Amino acid sequence: MTSGVAAVWSHRNTLRLLVRRDLAVKYQQSVLGYLWSLIEPLGMGVIYFFVFGVLYRSATDRHLGDAAESYPLFLITGIFAWMWTSSAIGEATAALTGQARLITTMNLPREVFPIGRVAGRFAEYLAGLPILVGVAIVYASLDKIEFGVSLLALPLAILIQATLLIGIALLLSSLNVLMRDIERLMRLVTRVLFYATPIIYPLTLVRDSSLPDWVKIVYELNPLVGIFQLHHAVWYPDEFPDARLLGVAVGGSLLVLLAGWWVFRRLEPAVLKEL
Amino acid sequence: MGGAMIEAENLGIRFVRNRRRNLRLREMFIHRGNRQPAAGVFWPLRGVSFSVAPGDTVGIIGRNGTGKSTLLRLIAGVLIPDEGRIRVGGAVAPLLELSAGFSNDLTGRENVHLVGSLHGLSASFLRRHFDEIIEFSGEQIAKAIDTPVRHYSSGMKVRLGFSVIAQLQHPVLLMDEVTAVGDADFRKKCYDTIDRLIAEGRTVMLVSHNENDLTRFCSRGLYFDGGRLRVDGTIREALDAYHDVVRP
Numbered sequence: 001m002t003s004g005v006a007a008v009w010s011h012r013n014t015l016r017l018l019v020r021r022d023l024a025v026k027y028q029q030s031v032l033g034y035l036w037s038l039i040e041p042l043g044m045g046v047i048y049f050f051v052f053g054v055l056y057r058s059a060t061d062r063h064l065g066d067a068a069e070s071y072p073l074f075l076i077t078g079i080f081a082w083m084w085t086s087s088a089i090g091e092a093t094a095a096l097t098g099q100a101r102l103i104t105t106m107n108l109p110r111e112v113f114p115i116g117r118v119a120g121r122f123a124e125y126l127a128g129l130p131i132l133v134g135v136a137i138v139y140a141s142l143d144k145i146e147f148g149v150s151l152l153a154l155p156l157a158i159l160i161q162a163t164l165l166i167g168i169a170l171l172l173s174s175l176n177v178l179m180r181d182i183e184r185l186m187r188l189v190t191r192v193l194f195y196a197t198p199i200i201y202p203l204t205l206v207r208d209s210s211l212p213d214w215v216k217i218v219y220e221l222n223p224l225v226g227i228f229q230l231h232h233a234v235w236y237p238d239e240f241p242d243a244r245l246l247g248v249a250v251g252g253s254l255l256v257l258l259a260g261w262w263v264f265r266r267l268e269p270a271v272l273k274e275l
Numbered sequence: 276m277g278g279a280m281i282e283a284e285n286l287g288i289r290f291v292r293n294r295r296r297n298l299r300l301r302e303m304f305i306h307r308g309n310r311q312p313a314a315g316v317f318w319p320l321r322g323v324s325f326s327v328a329p330g331d332t333v334g335i336i337g338r339n340g341t342g343k344s345t346l347l348r349l350i351a352g353v354l355i356p357d358e359g360r361i362r363v364g365g366a367v368a369p370l371l372e373l374s375a376g377f378s379n380d381l382t383g384r385e386n387v388h389l390v391g392s393l394h395g396l397s398a399s400f401l402r403r404h405f406d407e408i409i410e411f412s413g414e415q416i417a418k419a420i421d422t423p424v425r426h427y428s429s430g431m432k433v434r435l436g437f438s439v440i441a442q443l444q445h446p447v448l449l450m451d452e453v454t455a456v457g458d459a460d461f462r463k464k465c466y467d468t469i470d471r472l473i474a475e476g477r478t479v480m481l482v483s484h485n486e487n488d489l490t491r492f493c494s495r496g497l498y499f500d501g502g503r504l505r506v507d508g509t510i511r512e513a514l515d516a517y518h519d520v521v522r523p
Contacts, residue, residue, distance in 0.1 A: 013392065014392070014393060017389060017392050017393065021378055021381065021389055024380075024381065024385070025378060025380040025381065028380055028381075029380065101372070101375060101376075102375065102376050102393075103353065104348070104353050104371075105351075105353065105369060105371045105372045105375035105376070106353070106369060106375060106376060106393055106394070107351050107352040107353055107367065107369060108393065268355060269354075269355040269357065272353060272354050272355060273288075273290055273354065
């Protein structure tokens, strides 16, 4: 594993290049360009606000706690972070199959392709951050939220999320070469994950629900739960995950990264033959 | 053998035909019981050992499907051997496909920088040599340098690709039928470039079916048949062995 990390590190220039190329290609042919990376999550935010912030308002408010007065901020915080997750997972599956010609003709560490997908989508997330901060400042000026040390939860959330996503990307990209079904399967899985993670609703809604205990335990084994709690904790300190949740998020993410790296290494010879 | 540039030791790689190509979940569940592990397994290369000294020019000869391109891919590191070892003592420029790495949506200019950097050329080097690269690739490309490569003819892409490759400083060059493309004019440029690279003392491995190319550039020949190295000698000996099989 250490040699693989060193190889990727020595090719960080290549990584930057591939990410830049992907972004250039992606935005070159659309008129609105990178604005799309903002319009899409904002549009989703409007939809969910309509359903849960307007139609089911009273039910939502009861569980939001601190966030009751600023649900739109709660929503887009989760959705921006989710867009990074879902698009990274979606694109990572095709990271190797889509670059077959490049991979079979140039000797680059193959890890850079899935990692590059995660990094590219992270760049889009960063591009959306000013919007998020802008909305937060509006709510802060209305005294609905307060800025404090909890802002430090953001870098922590990003770090854990990047670890998890790189692990998933390595795992899926290599598996997808050998089993093209992965791509379709993941479309369903990401949809399930979206609702199985406290993105548009607060975690307390699940904890206070009448679900059987084992469902709650399984629910909280998802490392994304702790990660999204961290994202929400940036503005709402009472959402900060407890030690167990944080442990699951950090441990789970590291485990996925190690598993992803190991699988990638194991499958690499077969993947190269298959491409 | 400390001085060898490329050293293969009992090299072998196994491919699986039919089964497991695009293994799908459905097949995994349905055909689980009746696996035949030996079915469709073949070795494009096996038990191959040789050693290439720095500055050697080696022609790789054999009929279609005897593992020549597979060998180049193994040396380039884009395939991982199942048996044996391959050791390369310097940076390798894998010229397996001349327009490799081109992104159709980017302009010729952007692609020169992209492909050059992927091959390990620095940004400042590319800027300094940009005009040289474009001049080498010809007038037609100079005019179209700021249009997306999508609109280039395949010949134009190959020419631009070769122009970038001509700048590479790598001590080992792997070429797979690169001289078979382009018009007569461009081929002359290719030949001159390869002559220059060889004169600079690069180590060259050339796969070709063109006897003139092979005798012109190579001093050594490796003749492959059925995935095994049959002759390791001068280019003449290798070609003779090849002719014995093709025209008995």
